[in-house]
Amino acid sequence: MEDNSDIPNSIIVRRLTKRYGAVKALDNVSFRIGKGEIVGFLGPNGAGKSTAMKILAGLMPATSGSAYICGVSVANFPDEAKRHIGFMPENNPLPEDLRVREYLKFRARIKDVPPFEVRRRVEEAMEICQLHRKAADKIIGNLSKGFRQRVGIADAILSHPEVIIMDEPTIGLDPHQIIAIRRLIHSLRGRMSVIISSHILPEIELVCDRVIIINQGEIVASGTSDSLRKDFIPFEGYEVSLKADRETFESALNAMGRKIKIVSVSEPDASGFFRYILRAPEGSDFGEALVGELSKDTRFSLREVFRRKPSLEEIFMAATRRGWDETRTVPLSADAETEDSK
Amino acid sequence: MRRFSALWKHQLWLMCISPSTYMAAFMFLCFMGLMYLKGLVDVSLSPNEQSPLEMFLSVFWLPVLFMVPLLTMRSLAEERRMGTLATLMTTPVTAWQVVLAKFLASYFFYILLWAATLLFPLIASLYLPQAAGSKIFDAWQAATGYTFILVSGAMYIAIGIFASSLTRTTLVAGMLSFGMLFFAIVGAGLMASFPVPDSGVLSFVGKPTDYIQTFRQLEDFSSSILDTRPFFLYISTTVLLLAVTSLVTEAKNS
Numbered sequence: 001m002e003d004n005s006d007i008p009n010s011i012i013v014r015r016l017t018k019r020y021g022a023v024k025a026l027d028n029v030s031f032r033i034g035k036g037e038i039v040g041f042l043g044p045n046g047a048g049k050s051t052a053m054k055i056l057a058g059l060m061p062a063t064s065g066s067a068y069i070c071g072v073s074v075a076n077f078p079d080e081a082k083r084h085i086g087f088m089p090e091n092n093p094l095p096e097d098l099r100v101r102e103y104l105k106f107r108a109r110i111k112d113v114p115p116f117e118v119r120r121r122v123e124e125a126m127e128i129c130q131l132h133r134k135a136a137d138k139i140i141g142n143l144s145k146g147f148r149q150r151v152g153i154a155d156a157i158l159s160h161p162e163v164i165i166m167d168e169p170t171i172g173l174d175p176h177q178i179i180a181i182r183r184l185i186h187s188l189r190g191r192m193s194v195i196i197s198s199h200i201l202p203e204i205e206l207v208c209d210r211v212i213i214i215n216q217g218e219i220v221a222s223g224t225s226d227s228l229r230k231d232f233i234p235f236e237g238y239e240v241s242l243k244a245d246r247e248t249f250e251s252a253l254n255a256m257g258r259k260i261k262i263v264s265v266s267e268p269d270a271s272g273f274f275r276y277i278l279r280a281p282e283g284s285d286f287g288e289a290l291v292g293e294l295s296k297d298t299r300f301s302l303r304e305v306f307r308r309k310p311s312l313e314e315i316f317m318a319a320t321r322r323g324w325d326e327t328r329t330v331p332l333s334a335d336a337e338t339e340d341s342k
Numbered sequence: 343m344r345r346f347s348a349l350w351k352h353q354l355w356l357m358c359i360s361p362s363t364y365m366a367a368f369m370f371l372c373f374m375g376l377m378y379l380k381g382l383v384d385v386s387l388s389p390n391e392q393s394p395l396e397m398f399l400s401v402f403w404l405p406v407l408f409m410v411p412l413l414t415m416r417s418l419a420e421e422r423r424m425g426t427l428a429t430l431m432t433t434p435v436t437a438w439q440v441v442l443a444k445f446l447a448s449y450f451f452y453i454l455l456w457a458a459t460l461l462f463p464l465i466a467s468l469y470l471p472q473a474a475g476s477k478i479f480d481a482w483q484a485a486t487g488y489t490f491i492l493v494s495g496a497m498y499i500a501i502g503i504f505a506s507s508l509t510r511t512t513l514v515a516g517m518l519s520f521g522m523l524f525f526a527i528v529g530a531g532l533m534a535s536f537p538v539p540d541s542g543v544l545s546f547v548g549k550p551t552d553y554i555q556t557f558r559q560l561e562d563f564s565s566s567i568l569d570t571r572p573f574f575l576y577i578s579t580t581v582l583l584l585a586v587t588s589l590v591t592e593a594k595n596s
Contacts, residue, residue: 057432058431058432059432080434082433082434083434085432087429087432089425089428089429089432093425093426093428093429094424094426094429095356096424097356097360102355106348106352107433109344109345110345110348110349110352110430110433110434110435111433112344112345112434115344
């Protein structure tokens with residue numbers, strides 16, 4: 001597991017386990033998050049992300065293991081640990097009847113913001129979250145989803161906590177709102193340590209310094225997206241748009257002798273061009289050679305060649321699949337077995 | 343303390359902007375106004391040993407059955423349903439502080455509404471002839487009667503808050519609260535109406551049942567008798583209920 005040991009840690013999680021009866025929601029989970037880092041917490045539904053976040057936020061006790069926020073044990077000193085946290089839960093529940101400003105003032109007061117600072121902090125948080133113009137005096141129940149998310153983030157940053165935990169902050173937002181929230185999270189980089197859980201993987205890749213992938217209560221991958229690409233998808237990929245049938249193209253690729261394989265091929269489009277996905281072992285950058293060979297060969301009509309960088313989605317699929325294969329003992333259903341045997 | 347004070351003020355404000363508070367206030371004041379008027383009419387039509395205030399206080403339990411659920415049913419149930427209670431618990435506030443703040447806010451409104459009913463005898467004594475006026479408002483009787491209302495009210499509000507902590511549905515919380523209040527107010531009286539043998543296993547039930555009878559306590563207080571035992575009963579039950587409520591809140595939140 002990758003730790004940034006050269007920077008001080010804001011969050012330390014050691015062998016955290018949470019059981020619900022016989023079910024293990026978290027199983028020996030350990031990780032560290034450095035000061036000022038933005039870390040994405042990924043996993044399929046029911047993987048244990050929200051459980052881990054709730055334990056870190058002091059909402060739920062762990063069955064075993066320990067969690068420290070800024071060096072304070074969450075289990076032993078929950079009130080002290082909570083002073084260092086800004087938490088935005090999933091679905092961001094807010095009181096419908098209050099105005100944005102009065103809600104944030106109340107939150108500032110219960111988060112121990114000094115009385116003479118309350119007004120300034122509320123204005124500052126509203127300005128950062130772009131709430132100060134129109135939304136400040138609106139009733140929360142009348143706000144759009146995007147503005148409500150901003151209120152949740154403003155609440156999380158209000159007391160200048162060292163750690164911010166956000167559970168699905170961009171869920172249900174339109175692209176404009178997602179970009180706004182992304183910018184907002186970017187602006188926190190270096191100042192606060194942020195953990196974000198999300199299902200929108202390109203978002204996580206754009207915003208986060210590091211990614212932790214959790215599956216069935218266990219961490220199956222951790223690191224930067226580049227290091228995860230090397231770990232989970234250790235090959236080079238290209239996409240080629242070409243007018244040639246599979247057999248002819250395959251023979252030409254074999255002749256190149258670079259162990260290039262065709263992963264998939266699409267149906268021809270209206271102009272008769274096929275779209276091929278190619279794969280070769282890691283480190284064999286064959287793009288230039290491929291273009292050279294195909295341009296010389298008169299059997300082919302080449303339209304497009306580009307390198308395919310595996311997306312975080314593919315890494316996620318590979319990591320959770322691997323995690324599932326490694327941890328699986330008994331197939332859950334006949335469907336699962338059939339799917340695996342394909 | 344600053345955190346608690348912020349929580350309490352917040353709860354007061356939430357109650358101020360909640361329609362159910364105004365509904366409770368309207369129904370309560372209308373009902374109690376009519377009851378007081380009925381007492382006045384009864385006293386003026388036929389000689390009666392009871393004063394209008396005494397008659398008025400004897401039906402205190404009727405509005406309590408609907409006013410307390412209306413004041414308390416939203417307190418924890420609504421916050422749990424919305425998820426705002428979980429958000430609250432991620433701050434350094436404790437479950438005990440949250441429960442106490444909600445209790446005190448509801449209790450404040452309870453006291454405020456009963457305090458408003460003091461205007462009825464005051465207005466009556468001002469506008470009625472002087473001789474009748476002195477009979478209408480006996481300050482000591484009012485003080486003891488209202489002391490009972492305030493002390494017992496703490497327990498009723500605690501019952502309402504406790505009922506609200508058990509569910510995330512406001513309506514269910516209201517119904518639970520109504521049921522528990524009915525049992526607390528009328529239950530002991532009903533139990534006392536059953537014949538209890540002087541000896542045997544059931545003989546020990548008689549005395550405690552007699553001790554917790556709300557109407558008997560009210561009778562004493564309305565007759566200007568200050569008994570400390572009901573104080574102990576209501577205050578200890580209130581504290582116990584609030585402690586259990588904070589444990590329930592903590593447990594249901596995790």
